[in-house]
Amino acid sequence: MERVRDLSELPKAHLHLHFTGSMRPGTVLELADKYGVHLPDALTDALTSGEPPKLRATDERGWFRFQRLYDAARSCLREPEDIRRLVREAAEEDLADGSGWLEIQVDPTSYAPRLGGLIPALEIILDAVETTSRETGLGMRVLVAANRMKHPLDARTLARLAVRYADRGVVGFGLSNDERRGMARDFDRAFHIAREGGLLSAPHGGELTGPASVRDCLDDLHATRIGHGVRAAEDPRLLKRLADRGVTCEVCPASNVALGVYEKPEDVPLRTLFEAGVPLALGADDPLLFGSRLAAQYEIARRTHGFTDAELAELARQSVRGSAAPRDVKERMLAGVDDWLAGPADPDGAPRGSRRPSPAR
Structure with a gap:
């Protein structure tokens, strides 16, 4: 049996995690009870059972249902102390x-x-x-995201605000929600404002629609990272373009299956992207609704796609390189990846004599 290492010990950067979607199920239930929020039965059942709700967002009705559950969870965040709790728990996870x-x-x-x-x-x-x-030692920053469902002028307002707070922890500007709505070019001015202000460009694309969505993010928004981007695997020329430009795709395997982008975990083109040389950063997307967090995405790569420990280490390196972390933080984390790979492991994946990597600030 191949000797494998504990993936929870592998130093990695997490570049695709949505705010409300990062919450613990128990936190949502507690806050809903505190504020008298009536949650949809599908959400309550999922949160109490530990089984993710059945979702399929490949049509507009399915996406609306997903957004309804997400909005219900977000309505439980009402006070600054709720925000502080969410952030703290996300960091702990x-x-x-x-x-x-x-x-x-x-x-x-x-x-x-x-x-x-x-x-x-x-x-x-x-x-x-x-x-x-500061209190946990985890390096944390914020990516401000505009909503495709809203007017592009709203996105410009957000971009200006994001730039204003670049010295307070905002590192990037994104574009989320249903990519079937709102053309990327409609938001080009907002992304220009963000880039001029020194923020990285990280719109969603290539999830619910095909390779054209990724190309639009590159051509119209000058993306330095792509949220998801998996549908680029359908276009070899686009794969080469992403690889040549070093554009990191924030791939979320569990999310892709939960939302019906792919039928089975093995259908996610993780191996195709990796072998094409496209930089990848595995992410959990919305673990509240999809049921798995960061290390589980690496476990999918290992068990479903046959990634070796050396390849998993390279995935972790790519996540670090694609981040907005300062150079010294990147160097420290990359050294930690090398240490992880050099360390001994048991056949069951539990490393002997290993230590948890020091978090980066």
Whole structure:
């Protein structure tokens, strides 16, 4: 039997985690009870049973159902202390999975009505991230994301706000929600503002629609990272373009299957992307609804796609290189990956004499 190492000990960066979607199921249930929020039965059943809800977002009705569950969970976040709790627990979960760097994605407009407005909402989130990072040692930053379902002028407002807080922990600008709505070019001005302000460009693309969505992110938004990007596997020329440009795709295997992008875990083209030389960063997306966190994505790569420990280490390196972490943090985490790979392991995957990698600030 091949000797394998504990994936929760592998230093890695987490670049695709949505804010509300990072919550623990028990936290949602507690907050819903506290505020008298009636959760949809499908969500309550999933949170109490530990089984992810049955989702399929490949049609608009299915996407609407997914968004309804997500919005219900978000409605439980009402006070600054709820935000602080979410951030703290997200950090604890990431640390347990071997993450040394987390870039959490948020659209502050979704929380603004209950937190005193757009600016107060973002400041509360950034304060929580800064405090949690300092107290836990996990390197944490924020990626502000616009919503494709809203007007592009709203995205410009968010981009200006994100740039304004670049020195407070905002490192990137994204674009999320149903990519079948809103052309990428409609948001080109917002992304220009973000890039001019020194933020990385990380829109979603190539999840619910095909390779054209990824090309649009490259051509119109000058993406340095792509949220998902898996559908690029359908176009060899596009794969080469991503590889040549070093554009990191934030691949979320469990999410892709849960939302019906692919029928089975083995259908996710993880091996195709990797062997084409496309930099990858595995992410959990929305573990609240999809039921698995960061280390589990690496486990999928190992058990379903046959990634060796050396290949898993390279996946971790790619996640670190694709992050917005400072150079010294990247160097420390990359050295930790080498240590992990050099260390002994038991056949059952439990390493002997290993130590958890030091988190990065």
